[in-house]
Amino acid sequence: MDQAEQLRNIIKAKNQLSRKPAARVITVTSGKGGVGKSNTAINLAVQLKKEGERVIILDADFGLANIEIMFGAVPKYNLGDLISQGKTIREVITKGPNDIGFISGGSGISGLANMDKDKLSYIIRNLAELDMIADVIIIDTGAGISDMVMEFLVASGEILLVTTPEPTSITDSYSLVKALYTHPDFSAGETKVKVIANRVAKEEEGEVLYGKLNSVVTKYLNAPLTYLGAVPQDAQLSEAVMQQMPVSIRNPKARSAVAYERIAKRLMEKEEQKYIVKRGITAFFSHIVSGKKDRVEVK
Numbered sequence: 001m002d003q004a005e006q007l008r009n010i011i012k013a014k015n016q017l018s019r020k021p022a023a024r025v026i027t028v029t030s031g032k033g034g035v036g037k038s039n040t041a042i043n044l045a046v047q048l049k050k051e052g053e054r055v056i057i058l059d060a061d062f063g064l065a066n067i068e069i070m071f072g073a074v075p076k077y078n079l080g081d082l083i084s085q086g087k088t089i090r091e092v093i094t095k096g097p098n099d100i101g102f103i104s105g106g107s108g109i110s111g112l113a114n115m116d117k118d119k120l121s122y123i124i125r126n127l128a129e130l131d132m133i134a135d136v137i138i139i140d141t142g143a144g145i146s147d148m149v150m151e152f153l154v155a156s157g158e159i160l161l162v163t164t165p166e167p168t169s170i171t172d173s174y175s176l177v178k179a180l181y182t183h184p185d186f187s188a189g190e191t192k193v194k195v196i197a198n199r200v201a202k203e204e205e206g207e208v209l210y211g212k213l214n215s216v217v218t219k220y221l222n223a224p225l226t227y228l229g230a231v232p233q234d235a236q237l238s239e240a241v242m243q244q245m246p247v248s249i250r251n252p253k254a255r256s257a258v259a260y261e262r263i264a265k266r267l268m269e270k271e272e273q274k275y276i277v278k279r280g281i282t283a284f285f286s287h288i289v290s291g292k293k294d295r296v297e298v299k
Contacts, residue, residue: 022280023134026267027156030163031172033143036198037162038066039237039246041140043257044160045100046248047264048136056093056134057102058281060152061142068104071096072244078104082126083119089126090133097249101134124282131280139284144172145179154185155287157279159193160228165200165209174216181221185287188223196263197230206230228266231259 028044030037038061045055058079059067068075075094081087093101130137141152153159159180163173177193180186195213197206210227218224234256240247248257 022278022283023131023137024158024278025137025139025156025281025284026158026160027139027141027152028160028162029141029149029153029176030143030161030169031145031174031176032169035143035162035164035166035169036231037061037143038070038140039241040160040162040196040198040231040260041138042067042070042246043248043260044264044267045136045138046098046246047261048138048267049098049100050248050261051264051268053135053268054133055100055136055138056130057096057100058105058137058139059102060105060139060148067096067102067140068094070241070244070246071100071102073102075102075104080105083123086122089130097246123285127282127285128280131282134281137281145176150179150183151288153180154183155284157191159191160196161193161225162196162198163209163213164198165205170209170213173213177217177223177225178221181223192226193223194226194228196228199233200230201233203230203232229259229263231256231263 028041045057049055073096077087077092082092096102142149163169195210197209200206214225232255236251236254237247237256240250247254248260
């Protein structure tokens with residue numbers, strides 16, 4: 001029995017013990033660094049929490065630790081400690097502002113594929129608990145199209161692509177979408193890619209940006225994108241970053257905070273969620289471990 005089959009059996013056994021709903025996993029990414037991806041992840045988490053959702057952020061931007069820096073909180077443990085030190089999932093969750101939990105990814109995720117059955121079973125049990133204590137899990141990936149970023153995106157059912165009006169950002173966003181849609185393990189029918197236009201001068205600029213990107217993606221990849229909205233260039237957001245506090249908390253009436261609120265509300269609309277399959281974080285990681293196209297669904 002190969003490891004992928006072992007993983008499927010472990011998850012099936014876990015499901016027989018619990019039929020609770022799986023969390024909604026939203027992956028935030030960008031074609032290049034410096035476009036506001038982590039800020040987007042954090043502020044959407046704050047706004048979704050205001051909507052009554054239990055939210056946890058997984059910082060998968062390895063080596064940069066953007067989430068903990070922006071939250072002004074230093075985690076005692078990270079996901080690598082869950083994998084290598086036997087810590088529980090609750091021990092590796094750090095509380096940020098507004099009681100939003102976040103998990104620092106550490107460097108241990110790459111070792112998942114080489115674990116024995118007992119260790120893998122322990123990880124899955126803990127991840128299954130994470131599915132039960134969160135309604136929404138936001139994954140903040142690294143930027144660009146590295147192998148690790150692509151593994152996260154291929155495993156995702158819902159991707160938020162953050163881009164800006166800069167020509168290089170639009171070009172890099174297209175390159176990321178192209179790499180995703182041509183990945184051998186990617187299933188276009190199971191994944192929704194949604195665009196957030198960041199740092200725009202006005203709302204119309206975001207719509208134009210989306211139109212340009214979507215037309216190219218539709219023409220060459222036959223894969224239309226979804227537009228979630230735009231976030232304006234905002235000095236108050238920059239000030240909040242300097243204070244290590246999300247603008248949605250520091251100044252809820254700031255233009256950027258109001259924009260994040262609108263986007264979060266759209267994410268929670270019934271029509272927006274209609275075609276989203278909540279597979280949960282266990283199925284997400286099962287895809288990364290197995291590296292196979294046939295994803296494991298956790299119901």
